[in-house]
Amino acid sequence: MEKAYNSKEVEGRIYELWEGKGLLNAEPDAKKKPYCIVIPPPNITGILHMGHALNNAIQDILIRFKRMQGDEALWLPGTDHAGIATQNVVERKLAKDGKKRHDLGREKFVDEVWRWQKEYGGTIIKQLRRLGSSCDWRRERFTMDEGLSNAVVEVFIRLHKKGLIYRGNYIINWCPRCQTALSDEEAQHKELNGHLYYIKYPIKDSKEYITVATTRPETMLGDTAVAVNPKDKRFKELIGKTIILPVVNRELKVITDDLIDPKFGTGIVKVTPAHDPNDFQMGQRHGLESVNIMNPDATLNSNAGNYDGMDRFEAREALLEELKERGLLLKVTPHDYSVGHCYRCHTIVEPYLSKQWFVKMKPLAEPAIAAVKKGKIKFYPERWTKVYLEWMNNIRDWCISRQIWWGHRIPVYYCPKCQEASDGEKGLVVARAKPDKCPDCGSGTLVQDEDVLDTWFSSWLWPFSTFGWPFESGSQDKQKKDLEYFYPTSCLVTAQEIIFFWVARMIMAGLEFCGDIPFKDVYIHGTVRDDTGTKMSKSLGNIIDPLEIIDEFGADALRFSIISITAVGQDVYLSKQKFEMGRNFANKIWNVSRFLIMNMKEEISADLCAFYAKEKLTLADRWILSSFYRTLDAVTKSLESYRLNEAANLLYEFIWHKYCDWYVEIAKSSIGEYKTQFILFKVLEKSLRMLHPFMPFVTEEIWQKLKAKEPIMVSPWPHLQDQMIDQASEEAMERIIEIVVAIRNIRAEMNIEKKQQVDVVISTSRADVVKLKDELSIYSTRLADVKSLTIEKKAKRPEMSASAILDFCEIFIPLEGVIDIKQEKQRVEKKAKEFEGLLMALSKKLKNKDFLNKAPKDIVDQEKAKEKVLREKLKKIQENIKNLS
RNA sequence: GGGCGAUUGGUUCAGUUGGUUAGAACGCCACAUUCACAUUGUGGAGGUCAGUGGUUCGAGUCCACUAUCGCCCACCA
Numbered sequence: 001m002e003k004a005y006n007s008k009e010v011e012g013r014i015y016e017l018w019e020g021k022g023l024l025n026a027e028p029d030a031k032k033k034p035y036c037i038v039i040p041p042p043n044i045t046g047i048l049h050m051g052h053a054l055n056n057a058i059q060d061i062l063i064r065f066k067r068m069q070g071d072e073a074l075w076l077p078g079t080d081h082a083g084i085a086t087q088n089v090v091e092r093k094l095a096k097d098g099k100k101r102h103d104l105g106r107e108k109f110v111d112e113v114w115r116w117q118k119e120y121g122g123t124i125i126k127q128l129r130r131l132g133s134s135c136d137w138r139r140e141r142f143t144m145d146e147g148l149s150n151a152v153v154e155v156f157i158r159l160h161k162k163g164l165i166y167r168g169n170y171i172i173n174w175c176p177r178c179q180t181a182l183s184d185e186e187a188q189h190k191e192l193n194g195h196l197y198y199i200k201y202p203i204k205d206s207k208e209y210i211t212v213a214t215t216r217p218e219t220m221l222g223d224t225a226v227a228v229n230p231k232d233k234r235f236k237e238l239i240g241k242t243i244i245l246p247v248v249n250r251e252l253k254v255i256t257d258d259l260i261d262p263k264f265g266t267g268i269v270k271v272t273p274a275h276d277p278n279d280f281q282m283g284q285r286h287g288l289e290s291v292n293i294m295n296p297d298a299t300l301n302s303n304a305g306n307y308d309g310m311d312r313f314e315a316r317e318a319l320l321e322e323l324k325e326r327g328l329l330l331k332v333t334p335h336d337y338s339v340g341h342c343y344r345c346h347t348i349v350e351p352y353l354s355k356q357w358f359v360k361m362k363p364l365a366e367p368a369i370a371a372v373k374k375g376k377i378k379f380y381p382e383r384w385t386k387v388y389l390e391w392m393n394n395i396r397d398w399c400i401s402r403q404i405w406w407g408h409r410i411p412v413y414y415c416p417k418c419q420e421a422s423d424g425e426k427g428l429v430v431a432r433a434k435p436d437k438c439p440d441c442g443s444g445t446l447v448q449d450e451d452v453l454d455t456w457f458s459s460w461l462w463p464f465s466t467f468g469w470p471f472e473s474g475s476q477d478k479q480k481k482d483l484e485y486f487y488p489t490s491c492l493v494t495a496q497e498i499i500f501f502w503v504a505r506m507i508m509a510g511l512e513f514c515g516d517i518p519f520k521d522v523y524i525h526g527t528v529r530d531d532t533g534t535k536m537s538k539s540l541g542n543i544i545d546p547l548e549i550i551d552e553f554g555a556d557a558l559r560f561s562i563i564s565i566t567a568v569g570q571d572v573y574l575s576k577q578k579f580e581m582g583r584n585f586a587n588k589i590w591n592v593s594r595f596l597i598m599n600m601k602e603e604i605s606a607d608l609c610a611f612y613a614k615e616k617l618t619l620a621d622r623w624i625l626s627s628f629y630r631t632l633d634a635v636t637k638s639l640e641s642y643r644l645n646e647a648a649n650l651l652y653e654f655i656w657h658k659y660c661d662w663y664v665e666i667a668k669s670s671i672g673e674y675k676t677q678f679i680l681f682k683v684l685e686k687s688l689r690m691l692h693p694f695m696p697f698v699t700e701e702i703w704q705k706l707k708a709k710e711p712i713m714v715s716p717w718p719h720l721q722d723q724m725i726d727q728a729s730e731e732a733m734e735r736i737i738e739i740v741v742a743i744r745n746i747r748a749e750m751n752i753e754k755k756q757q758v759d760v761v762i763s764t765s766r767a768d769v770v771k772l773k774d775e776l777s778i779y780s781t782r783l784a785d786v787k788s789l790t791i792e793k794k795a796k797r798p799e800m801s802a803s804a805i806l807d808f809c810e811i812f813i814p815l816e817g818v819i820d821i822k823q824e825k826q827r828v829e830k831k832a833k834e835f836e837g838l839l840m841a842l843s844k845k846l847k848n849k850d851f852l853n854k855a856p857k858d859i860v861d862q863e864k865a866k867e868k869v870l871r872e873k874l875k876k877i878q879e880n881i882k883n884l885s
Numbered sequence: 886g887g888g889c890g891a892u893u894g895g896u897u898c899a900g901u902u903g904g905u906u907a908g909a910a911c912g913c914c915a916c917a918u919u920c921a922c923a924u925u926g927u928g929g930a931g932g933u934c935a936g937u938g939g940u941u942c943g944a945g946u947c948c949a950c951u952a953u954c955g956c957c958c959a960c961c962a
Contacts, residue, residue: 001921003921003922004922004924005922005924189957189958189959196961196962212962213962214962215961215962216962227962259960259962260962261961261962264961264962265961265962266962268962269962270962271962272962276960276962277960278960278962279960279962281960335961336961337961337962338959338961383889383890384889386888386889387888387889387957387958390887390888390958391958394958394959496956496957497957499957500958526890527956553924564910565897565898565899565910567898567899569890570890570891570898571890571891571955571956573897573898575897577897577911578897578910578911580911580924581910581911583924584922584924584925585924586924587922587924587925588921588922588924588925590921590922590924591921591922591924591925592921592922593921594921594922595921595922596921597921598921599921641901643901645898645899646899646901649899649909649910652909652910653909660921660922661926664921665926668920741927741928744927744928745927745928745929747927747928748915748916748927748928748929749928749929751915751916753916753917754916754917754927784927834906837906838906841906845942845943848942848943849942850941850942850943851942851943852942853942854941854942854943855904855942855943856904859904859942859943860942862904862905863904866905866906870906
């Protein structure tokens with residue numbers, strides 16, 4: 001074995017071993033409990049970043065843990081076609097050759113995207129393997145696969161039949177760069193430092209004018225009314241008058257609407273039904289005309305008169321200039337407002353009137369709200385429940401049509417003639433395939449809707465579409481059985497950013513189409529940030545590349561480090577340096593295993609429980625076993641409640657600071673004996689199993705060297721053995737550790753060289769401590785370079801000795817001639833001061849009558865006992881000081 | 886405008902239902918290398934738990950307010 005753990009040499013080989021043996025695969029097994037996680041499908045455009053690393057490390061830990069616990073654990077992988085994002089990437093690629101997608105035409109462009117998908121779409125999936133992800137790769141799915149596309153169509157048809165899908169003209173969020181509609185969730189609001197422009201609108205047949213305030217002055221070109229609050233007395237006179245829209249000279253009515261806040265701006269609002277959602281609603285209520293002044297690329301159109309062809313922001317400046325010249329711009333004040341930005345390209349989106357497809361969400365939301373309220377689905381951390389419910393209670397209809405080419409084509413066919421004749425009412429067929437004829441006019445040539453569906457319209461079906469849903473009734477399909485076995489899935493692990501996009505919608509879809517929740521638990525983890533707290537993103541260049549970290553520190557180090565520093569649901573602040581911890585830990589385990597392998601004389605196969613019952617074990621043996629089982633219990637509980645960082649830290653503490661630091665050091669004095677090797681081996685072997693979900697590679701590699709049987713990956717999670725939890729041994733061992741540390745402390749502070757062994761005298765009043773003499777003698781020789789050890793009740797203090805006072809004993813190291821009296825006196829006096837301070841606080845507490853009367857008796861007793869011990873310690877320490885002078 | 890999270894030694898963070906002398910990792914200081922591991926070992930220094938007020942016998946922990954930072958939602962023309 002190499003002296004240091006070499007992750008590079010190990011990881012690829014071990015992953016092949018798992019995959020080669022088919023250990024990653026899961027199949028329904030009636031004898032086992034199902035456990036299933038469907039991966040949040042990464043975008044095919046994605047490359048692995050730390051967010052993925054965290055997300056997948058969590059999933060893999062849960063899957064491996066459950067697999068070892070004996071569940072049939074399926075982790076189902078796949079990717080998302082990411083409509084807009086992928087189309088953008090391929091368009092950018094084309095642009096390098098000076099081409100646009102329209103140059104290729106729809107069919108060729110989509111072919112091009114498929115080619116891109118085949119070449120690069122699997123990148124992230126390959127990278128997931130490097131993390132050690134134990135997915136069942138046979139089941140890998142892609143949202144544009146035939147089966148999943150079929151599910152999309154099925155769902156569209158079902159919802160349409162139910163009246164939950166409709167088409168209509170509404171204000172939607174329009175990205176002028178991507179040239180498509182977006183859902184409300186896809187428009188990300190950001191605060192901008194803008195201005196409020198006060199513009200004068202003349203009153204017809206009068207010298208007077210009114211003033212409106214707006215943040216987007218260019219939209220005035222589409223104004224078709226002005227509005228005031230009906231209760232606003234200031235403008236009573238105004239009602240019924242006609243206003244002249246400057247620049248375009250359109251006549252505007254004055255309407256009244258409750259929506260208007262009299263306190264904002266001037267209390268008079270310009271109404272632009274085609275470019276503002278509120279104004280659109282007012283337009284509907286008051287039968288106003290909608291004047292669209294914009295082209296899809298956000299340049300103004302012919303309705304904008306002289307501004308035709310100008311970009312929206314240029315037009316804003318130019319129009320303001322014109323207004324200023326005409327003396328109609330009254331004033332400009334700074335005004336912060338929030339504006340939607342495209343979540344894919346960050347362009348400012350435009351509220352835009354267009355004909356789109358929508359899903360009516362309220363009826364779908366109701367059961368999904370109930371499922372969470374009833375506790376059928378639980379969020380971890382719990383606080384997300386409120387966020388979810390808040391959104392669901394205020395849910396709005398979902399705009400699902402996208403004016404792009406890459407995605408699931410909307411399964412709707414039109415008869416152009418009938419459509420035109422009926423204003424869109426007739427000549428529309430929702431169908432799996434193109435019908436031969438128009439059902440309304442009976443003539444041929446139907447055309448399919450040009451649009452595709454929102455990417456999330458396939459994502460929300462992911463927990464069951466990946467299993468081949470829908471099935472024909474009575475189907476005996478294997479996939480149907482898989483779905484029945486694994487659905488509802490067990491846990492969804494994801495980031496907070498997509499609770500609305502994805503989690504909420506999956507719950508609605510699961511209940512609607514499968515009649516059951518899609519998952520029982522939702523574990524929401526934090527966002528990965530750099531060490532200054534900025535979200536990691538490629539454009540900011542503050543990325544820590546997980547693959548680089550794997551190359552440098554190893555996948556286990558990456559996993560363990562990121563998990564142990566990630567408190568449940570909190571954001572993670574990462575720096576490269578933090579991965580050293582995981583690497584060092586892997587190396588520690590590697591070396592302690594190497595030590596054992598080097599010393600083991602024979603193979604160990606006997607059962608620990610039998611051995612425990614039969615053999616006479618040392619105190620250290622009983623202690624390490626007891627500690628192990630306590631740790632096992634705590635780690636199991638932590639994992640079951642998603643406190644992964646806690647589990648990781650428990651393992652670190654046990655393996656490094658109990659097993660390696662103490663047990664192995666003690667065991668060295670009897671390393672030749674079978675009994676010692678047996679316990680060393682058993683504890684290590686079980687610890688490796690417990691650690692395996694966190695550090696799969698190093699534990700598997702050691703396991704293969706330790707015992708040649710089945711891989712650790714499919715070995716059972718250790719069973720708790722209550723009979724080995726041994727409180728007395730743990731306490732006794734703690735006493736010994738305290739004594740050893742105290743001796744080491746004296747040695748270090750008195751600068752006693754390691755070579756120089758010392759005699760130790762321990763005085764105690766406790767019989768149980770005296771009984772530890774044999775163990776103490778053996779252990780302290782190795783652990784604290786003690787030559788001889790005396791331990792007695794009321795042992796006599798040797799002359800000229802350094803001392804330490806513990807709760808239960810006094811320790812003396814006679815150092816006649818070696819000891820620097822002054823130094824020792826200083827050292828002890830410092831201690832005395834510390835004790836005095838503590839004692840003062842305690843005494844005060846115990847003099848407090850309220851405390852004595854009101855606090856529970858056991859607490860009072862505890863404090864009294866503490867005070868007594870402290871008082872004795874102080875007395876002894878003062879005696880020691882006196883003795884030194 | 887509403888909501889959520891954070892504020893604990895130099896740094897990054899734990900601290901589950903209020904009761905131990907508030908823990909860890911990294912960093913720092915000192916010492917140690919024929920010992921499985923210098924990706925190591927041993928010892929040590931370092932904190933009025935953001936502030937104010939309250940509840941309580943007792944508050945890092947519960948409540949209120951304040952401050953700073955961050956995030957999410959919202960029809961702020």
